Amino acid sequence: MSCVLKTLTTKKEIDTVIRDTIDKVVVLRFGRATDSVCLQLDDILAKSAREISKFGAVALVDIDAEDIQVYVKYFDITLIPSTVFFFNAHHMKMDSGTADHTKWVGAFHRKQDFIDVVEAIFRGAMKGKLIVNCPLPPERIPKYQLLYKDV
């Protein structure tokens, strides 16, 4: 976990963050502190947290906490790290060419990639869209396989 970013452990904390952040993109990272990919992502999030502070807020969620399992089930988080975006309490979806539009799975290649994604979400949200297109080229988007229940 980064010391700069807030870590949320209870459902109430998550609720407050999502509800009370007005006109800013809320970036919630679901993951574990022990995973290496998580750490990579955390590093990028921590470095860019200040830069996007005017239009974005970053928080980390530990999926090992009991309170959080509700959200884990709700967002169907199976691969970590997963990042979910909100804007004014609306869940923002992003089409990055992968199967799952509701979240971003994996880390980012560069800090600038992350900032671009947040900016795209912000612009779309300000226009009133609930799903936006990903501005990154496909080679920068981490690929993953979704596991289905009966594979």
Added chain:
Amino acid sequence: MATLADSFLADLDELSDNEDDHFEEDADAENMDEDIDAGMADIEALNYDDLDNVSKLQKTQRYIDIIQKVEDALKKGTDTSYQGTILENDPEYQLIVDCNALSVDIENEIVIIHNFIRDKYRLKFPELESLVHHPIDYARVVKKIGNEMDLTLVDLEGLLPSAIIMVVSVTASTTSGKPLPDDVLQKTAEACDRALDLDSAKKKVLDFVESRMGYIAPNLSAIVGSAVAAKLMGTAGGLSALAKIPACNVQLLGNKKRNLAGFSTATSQFRVGYLEQTEIFQSTPPALRMRACRLLAAKSTLAARVDSTRGDPSGSTGRALREEIRKKIEKWQEPPPAKQPKPLPVPDSEPKKKRGGRRLRKMKERYAITDMRKLANRMQFGVPEESSLGDGLGEGYGMLGQAGSNKLRVSRVQSKLSAKVAKKFKEKAFGSSGATSGLTSSLAFTPVQGIELTNPQAHAHQLGSGTQSTYFSEIGTFSKIKRT
């Protein structure tokens, strides 16, 4: 304090030959009579041989009295004689004022005696004056060396720093001086003695003033130190006078006006007087010294004003002010706060700055829609347009080449392209010779009228019509060409 002038004037009134009187200036108050001759004396008759002609201070009554009082007061130690009387009436205060003036006089006197010694000793050891600058040190060294030619027999330890002793010994071995005659030697020795006595007297006077400074002006001496406080008071002419001086002038009290003609003033420090000698000033880094000096002057003026009205006899105001000054100077020396990276601005929050003007317009013209394209975009009502592949396939031509117009191609109007591009285009299109465009054909196929004959010369005259002047035209052709 033109003691030098005074001494010269005094010399005018007396004869040149005076005996060297033996005198003492300690506790016994001896009145020396001055031989004042009524007769005139030439300045040329000034007998430089005699010390007394140039150095009179120690014989004056004033000097002797003051020294006497100082001795007594120092012996008495700290005394609380004054009891709330008005400062000016206090006899000790008067003594201090006198002491201030006297110390300045003594300084001048020492300079005079130093000149005297130097002139006399030049015959023996001329280089010494450039090696040892300080007058008192010089006097001590001269006294020690005496008439000795071999400096290895002379021990200068403790009088000078060892590096200088070495230089002096080396120079002495190669000096061009000769030993002095006895009487000159004796006079020089006495002059040295006198210089050293004056120096010790000055020290005594200053010590006395400093010790009393704590009583007279406790707050002021808490800030600048008693020596500087005494000097300031002396120059100002009293504590109440000092209190009346505005701070900017206090800063300049004791300013040495050094207008060294021809020497560089780049290194000289401006606008600092006695305050330069304060501990606070000496301990600030050179970059902050000017600011510190101004601050010091301001606060010390405040302290002087407090003292002159005896508002705070304990000196706590002075100490508080000193603490304030110290804190301020420390604050100036703090490094600036570390720069933090700026967060990015909110996207689309700042409207884009649109530019305008002639340059932009010219740039936009290059991509503007041409007349040809405009015609191709429009259609006439009821008239089917032609297309590139025929029969409605391909790109439509719109009103280009419709019946009623003489031309299949629209002639180019005077374009607003830059002259360079236009010229290039002209060369490509028109070729170097010929008055007409090589692309025009005489025949135009139109659906209504069949074959139309076009007059290839028709648009050649177009340019001559209307208000368009052909003189400055970029694509203008010759108006009349002789066919050969």
